[in-house]
Amino acid sequence: MRLLTTTIAALTTATAALFWLAASAAAETLIGVAAPLSGPSAILGNQVEAGAGLAAEASGIAIKAVDDACTADGGAAAAKEFIDAKVNVVVGFLCTEAIEAALPILKDANIPVITVGVRTESLTDRRAKTGWPIYRLGPRGDxxxxxxxxxxxxxxxxxxxxxxxxxxxxxxxxxxxxxxxxxxxxxxxxxxxxxxxxxxxxxxxxxxxxxxxxxxxxxxxxxxxxxxxxxxxxxxxxxxxxxxxxxxxxxxxxxxxxxxxxxxxTPEWAEVADPKVVQAFGAKNIVPDGYTLPAYAAVEVAKAALAGAESSGQPLGQALTGHDFTTAIGTIRFDDKGDLSQSPFRLFRFDGTHFVTLEDK
The missing domain is CATH 3.40.50.2300 (Response regulator)
Incomplete structure (x- = not known):
């Protein structure tokens, strides 16, 4: 009886330890979401937050959304807040001023950024010089x-x-x-x-x-x-x-x-996205337009890259570069500069009612 009690106690302790380890692993994965949640661009920032939040819920990970105010001061403040929170990666950013102020700070903390809306070419064109850890899930300006x-x-x-x-x-x-x-x-x-x-x-x-x-x-x-x-x-x-x-x-x-x-x-993402994900948006009364689906995809990429880096032991930046990521809006792959390896722009023809793509997505 004493042996049985000891064994049960040991198993209980081991189970508790496993739950603690799992909880610790989950707690270690925290994705920052930077978006203008106030001011004239708040409607777009809310799209980013909603899409990222739904992806985090579906993936079982945590996010921390911070208002970057679409300004340089807001971007710098958001970066510092992300560092204090110990986020693993940041997604979002819609404004050049905000991301340009945030990147040097996040670079020093070794935190990569996946932007869903900033098209400024110089952000990635200057990467060899700046060393900024930026990845662009969206088109370049050119x-x-x-x-x-x-x-x-x-x-x-x-x-x-x-x-x-x-x-x-x-x-x-x-x-x-x-x-x-x-x-x-x-x-x-x-x-x-x-x-x-x-x-x-x-x-x-x-x-x-x-x-x-x-x-x-x-x-x-x-x-x-x-x-x-x-x-x-x-x-x-x-x-x-x-x-x-x-x-x-x-x-x-x-x-x-x-x-x-x-x-x-670029496509209307709701028309080419995974129907199950679009249905999940509808179930939450979230309209899957604007930046909602790109933000959802950015969280999917971040989670997959974090898992890849952990399993391979390579830096997160390497895990993000040159690999295919399956997302709700299709396969995403970043080149050595951090741009999409394939432009999302497609050719469409107006059929009298709406524009129909002439290409595969």
């Missing part, structure tokens, strides 16, 4: 124009195409990048011009495009202007297909897009 140039140069190789822009920095950069890529491919547009935006009609521009013989036109500008061009081209029986960037993904205006209008943009 991804859109580079993908536009690559895809349309391939798609319109045998077409008479034109390039126009609205004179803004955005429009000019898009148009010039495409023109330069076409020139390198020994292609020349039949018409290049700058149009006046926000007019009730673009009959004059469309007339000149028709006279030049253009059948395909890239327009660096807003969706409303491109919709008007498509309408006027139909009225003139010009036989022109228009294309634009992600500015076309806006709420419908007074003039609908012409059927066949092309758009280069």
């Amino acid at each position: 991804d859109e124009r580079n993908v536009v140039a690559t895809k349309l140069t391939q798609l319109w190789r045998d077409d008479l195409f034109a390039i126009v822009d609205d004179g803004t920095i955005y429009g000019r950069e898009m148009a010039e990048t495409f023109r330069a890529a076409a020139e390198q491919a020994a292609l020349k547009p039949v018409f290049v011009d700058t149009f006046r935006p926000q007019l009730d009609n673009q009959i004059g521009l469309v007339g000149r495009l028709k006279k030049a013989g253009a059948t395909k036109v890239f327009a660096g500008g807003d969706g409303d202007d491109i919709a008007i061009m498509g309408r006027d081209a139909a009225q003139l029986d010009a036989g022109i297909t228009f294309a634009g960037g992600e500015n076309l993904r806006t709420p419908p205006g007074d003039v609908p897009y012409a059927v066949g209008t092309l758009m280069i943009a």
